[in-house]
Amino acid sequence: MEKGSTQRAEHATPGIIKDIDRMIDVVGQGWELLSAGGRPKKVRAAISDLVKTVGDADLVMDVLLTRKRSKGKFTNWERLYFTSSGLRWATPEVAAEHCARRMACGRIADLACGQGGQIIAFSSRCSEVVAIDKDPLNLFMADLNCIAMGADNVDLICGDSLSKAVSDRVGDVDHAFCDPARPPGSQERKLSELLPDPRDILKVYSGQVKGFCLEVPPYLSLDKVPFPCEAEYVSIDGRVNRLNLYTGDLARSTSTAVVLPGGDSISGESREIGPGRVDPAEIGGYLHELDPAVVKAGLVWKAVGGDSSPDLIELDRRRTMLSTGKDVLSPFFRGTYKYMGSAEDISTMIEMLNERGVGSVTLRWKIDPSDYWPVRNSIESKLSGKGKVQIFRYEDRYLIAEKIRPIHARKEK
């Protein structure tokens, strides 16, 4: 399928508007009313006059209200079409763009395209996109999003990616992407829970694809992955967001960490560096919180410049700090703090905070959300200064530190 040659898919969405132009028109009218400050109840009444069934009105209202919530995920949110569940599973634009840059090629397949978050990004980096989803409603929304974004080189197929009919229709492609559905709330994180199971995707498509990117839950243990691949941990704004497994000609290393939105990345061999116990009395003047993607990828050793025994402080399973004597700038730090000292109990900490003119504290240890404000208010009620600090827990002490740099500070290039 060449650019500009998209043929609209046949939509068999039961109980919803089948005519895509009508859907665009009705959502457009509803969006105008909502954007002009119309109350949802009034907008719904107006929509109900325009469509045939309650199901259609429900769908249009869901799309309109979801659009408002999609602002943080997509730049062009005002033009896009997602249902609430589609938005929840959609690949955020910044991650989709990163993946599309890595996978750029002639012909690409998205084997579980959902409502199209990822295919929009593929469409501008690849000459042809073939996108499959077995859910007719998702495919309908994906079609609307392609139209909205002018993605006119996408062939949309409704069906089971693992079926012979679909794999034959996909044919030979350079690269294939699959972001499978996963059961909500699953804790086990097994490949067998994913739909489609990435192992089945490899079985069906290996002979017709040069390289895959298979997305799996970021807390899945790599011991459960039975095929050779590069594991790429991606963080967005300092939180691990995805784990992409690259195979074939897309695999360039064994382990990679990518920090978005900046896009800095490091790759290499994953190494365990057990954080040796750092005596709180010996913590250097600076504390740097490592981006969790770097920690998950086992690339702390590389992020700290190859130092084989860095002073690491593991605050909890997800948070590791590096202590240094001098200030260091790195895109792989989630934040940098000036270390001010440690206290063994809250009353000593309050004394130290008053000596340093502190008036506000952010509690950075694992604390029950219902306890957070009572504890913070009780500490702040005894402080008289104006300064702001962060308090971490390390072993049985409170570490006091002042944030001096926000997330992912980069060197001037």
Ligand SMILES: C[S@@+](CC[C@H](N)C(=O)[O-])C[C@H]1O[C@@H](n2cnc3c(N)ncnc32)[C@H](O)[C@@H]1O
């Ligand atoms: C997590 S969503 C994909 C979201 C997508 N990456 C996006 O950016 O919007 C997973 C999708 O896989 C689809 N799916 C599950 N099993 C499938 C199969 N065997 N064939 C095709 N699609 C499937 C589901 O219907 C769902 O839409």
